[in-house]
Amino acid sequence: MKFISTRLLAIVLTNAVFLASPAIAQEKSIVISSTTSTEQSGLFEFMLPIFKMKTGINVKVVAVGTGQALDIGRRGDADVVFVHDKPAEEKFVEEGFATKRNEVMYNDFVLIGPKSDPAKVGGGKDIQAALQKISTAQAPFVSRGDKSGTHAAELRYWKGAGITVSPTQAWYKETGSGMGPALNTASAMNGYILADRATWLSFKNRGDLVILVQGDPRLFNQYGVMLVNPVKYPHVKKAEGQAFIDWLLSKNGQDVIASYQIGGEQLFFPNAKK
Known part of the structure; x- marks a missing residue:
């Protein structure tokens, strides 16, 4: 009886792994290199679950200084860069590491x-x-x-x-x-x-x-977001990364940013160009 139970358990576990594997393989995710201000202010903790609920895309954030975040993008180790140093961002685009810079919000x-x-x-x-x-x-x-x-x-x-x-x-x-x-x-x-x-x-x-x-x-402190150039780095998740950017710039994303408050005070002000 013990042998049958053990064998049955093995079959159940094997089937569970087999059934779960496609779901794991199909899980959508992106990596965003961003600033400590967006992470330590709590914005991502507030915003990303809403984005995942809308799209099913998981987001991993690497929160460092803007210079380091851009360097991560230059190495192709992120799909999206979300930072706040306009001159450095424009240089990032000029160097071909992104094709477009999008303004998102300011404080x-x-x-x-x-x-x-x-x-x-x-x-x-x-x-x-x-x-x-x-x-x-x-x-x-x-x-x-x-x-x-x-x-x-x-x-x-x-x-x-x-x-x-x-x-x-x-x-x-x-x-x-x-x-x-x-x-x-x-x-x-x-x-x-x-x-x-x-x-x-x-x-x-x-x-x-x-x-x-x-x-x-x-x-004045402006934030911008950029998709890392998928031509330069073919492994960049273009569709998922662009979906995140499109959501940030959409009415829903902009409303979510505007609704984030601490102590009744708004932390970021959306200003994506229509």
């Missing part, structure tokens, strides 16, 4: 710092004037230093302020990390930091940090 950067505000920048709207004051005061400033979109924007603002920064300067600290860990460092140091508003709103370990500078038009 803004904010300058965060301690309530005590030793550089006296609070309440201002001019990001470059604020950085000049921080440099003059040699107040602690935390930079991501990771070639991300936020890091690229920060360096543009320093350059616009006429200031050269370097990790050799005692007051300027590069972390080489994502937005969340960099904010943790700023909180521990009571230092200033440039952050995207979405990650800031979802950040819990604020300590004495507050928003000190916001509203400068230069702090």
Whole structure:
């Protein structure tokens, strides 16, 4: 009797594997290389289950700085790149790694710092004037230093302020990390930091940090999405990747982005071109 039960169990298990195999083989999935801001803000956790429900496509996100995300696309190790550094994205297209860049949504950067505000920048709207004051005061400033979109924007603002920064300067600290860990460092140091508003709103370990500078038009933060060129990399999942992009740009995708809030505050604002 025991032999029959064991044999029957083996047959059942074999049939189960046989029946499941086609389903596994047919499972649709894509890899997206994206930024830490879209991941750490919780946007993907909110958005991707809705996309999967609509399309049946699973999405794996590799969340790194924009520079690294673009490099992943350059190697053909992602199907879609979803980042926020327009000049770098346009270069990515020019180099032939994508054929088109699509604008998806925007938010803004904010300058965060301690309530005590030793550089006296609070309440201002001019990001470059604020950085000049921080440099003059040699107040602690935390930079991501990771070639991300936020890091690229920060360096543009320093350059616009006429200031050269370097990790050799005692007051300027590069972390080489994502937005969340960099904010943790700023909180521990009571230092200033440039952050995207979405990650800031979802950040819990604020300590004495507050928003000190916001509203400068230069702090505008645009996100774009691109399908990695399937001609250059034939293994790219063109149909599934394009389905994700089309959904992001559709009314449904744009409405989903607009509906994502933390504490009643909208984190991203859709602006796909009609």
